Amino acid sequence: MDAMKLVVVGAAGRMGRALIKTVTETYGAVVSDAIEHPGSPVIGVDAGVLAGIGELGVPVTDDPLTAFAAADGVLDFTTPAATIVFAEYAAQARIVHVIGTTGCSPEDEAAIDAAARHAVVVKSGNMSLGVNLLAGLARQAAAALDIDFDIEILEMHHRHKVDAPSGTALLLGEAVAEGRGVGLAQSSVRVRDGHTGPRQPGSIGFATLRGGSVVGEHSVILAGEGERIELTHRAENRDIFARGGVKAALWARGKKPGRYTMADVLGLND
Numbered sequence: 001m002d003a004m005k006l007v008v009v010g011a012a013g014r015m016g017r018a019l020i021k022t023v024t025e026t027y028g029a030v031v032s033d034a035i036e037h038p039g040s041p042v043i044g045v046d047a048g049v050l051a052g053i054g055e056l057g058v059p060v061t062d063d064p065l066t067a068f069a070a071a072d073g074v075l076d077f078t079t080p081a082a083t084i085v086f087a088e089y090a091a092q093a094r095i096v097h098v099i100g101t102t103g104c105s106p107e108d109e110a111a112i113d114a115a116a117r118h119a120v121v122v123k124s125g126n127m128s129l130g131v132n133l134l135a136g137l138a139r140q141a142a143a144a145l146d147i148d149f150d151i152e153i154l155e156m157h158h159r160h161k162v163d164a165p166s167g168t169a170l171l172l173g174e175a176v177a178e179g180r181g182v183g184l185a186q187s188s189v190r191v192r193d194g195h196t197g198p199r200q201p202g203s204i205g206f207a208t209l210r211g212g213s214v215v216g217e218h219s220v221i222l223a224g225e226g227e228r229i230e231l232t233h234r235a236e237n238r239d240i241f242a243r244g245g246v247k248a249a250l251w252a253r254g255k256k257p258g259r260y261t262m263a264d265v266l267g268l269n270d
């Protein structure tokens with residue numbers, strides 16, 4: 001089979017650059033195009049130069065439609081507004097769309113669902129192996145313990161991050177809610193400020209820290225009377241997410257249109 005032709009959108013971003021490098025290092029995949037928004041100062045710059053790996057002969061363009069028509073898949077770690085446009089284009093081209101973008105609204109999710117009738121969509125708040133394993137462990141812990149154990153999810157990210165709670169914190173929240181057999185929307189407490197009163201039994205709390213260059217740290221804390229369990233993942237670089245994204249694209253090639261998650265890719269749902 002020919003190497004999978006992958007378009008990296010948001011090519012100049014922190015994840016875009018990591019993805020260009022990872023695709024280039026992956027057997028069976030090539031960067032066929034690199035896309036930024038119109039007016040970006042990197043239009044025309046070589047994608048390999050942007051990623052710090054030397055010339056690839058792939059200049060960055062602002063023409064996703066032409067790029068998608070010639071590709072097998074798209075790697076998309078951008079913004080919700082950009083992602084819903086790319087989802088529509090990927091559906092038109094009937095190709096794989098790997099979505100790492102976080103902070104999507106319910107309306108954005110509905111647009112992605114509609115696109116997944118024609119595209120093969122893999123979307124996850126975190127593409128790393130470690131976090132997806134952590135979600136399974138958190139689900140198991142929440143199922144084993146009763147509501148005398150209070151569940152709190154703590155995350156810290158770099159100062160540039162624009163959405164909160166992180167996609168990963170929400171993914172972990174879904175996992176513990178599922179373990180407990182409750183809905184996350186009904187149980188979650190995402191902000192505490194002022195005279196909050198005592199903790200609501202059975203609630204799932206979120207706490208967000210932002211600062212410096214932290215790549216991403218997440219803890220699921222299960223706090224009981226006299227003892228506490230902490231399950232933690234620390235991302236040391238962005239390559240772990242990029243490797244997961246490229247793995248997802250290769251896995252999705254030839255699959256039926258629909259929505260899949262990283263747990264499907266890693267066989268954690270089997």
Ligand SMILES: NC(=O)C1=CN([C@@H]2O[C@H](COP(=O)(O)OP(=O)(O)OC[C@H]3O[C@@H](n4cnc5c(N)ncnc54)[C@H](OP(=O)(O)O)[C@@H]3O)[C@@H](O)[C@H]2O)C=CC1
Nearest residue numbers: 010012013014015036037077082100101102125126127241
């Ligand atoms: N699921 C996962 O495993 C991971 C998910 N993420 C998520 O990925 C997203 C991106 O993160 P990060 O790389 O740090 O962010 P960056 O801001 O560094 O990168 C986003 C890039 O997308 C570009 N962009 C925005 N709109 C468009 C458009 N319409 N067309 C083309 N390019 C566009 C931005 O350009 P400009 O800056 O000029 O606007 C920027 O270069 C976030 O939502 C983050 O939470 C991050 C890591 C892992």
Ligand SMILES: O=C(O)C1=N[C@H](C(=O)O)C[C@H](O)C1
Nearest residue numbers: 102125126161166167168216
């Ligand atoms: O914005 C980031 O950087 C990250 N975003 C994802 C998230 O929202 O969880 C994944 C990772 O933690 C890095």
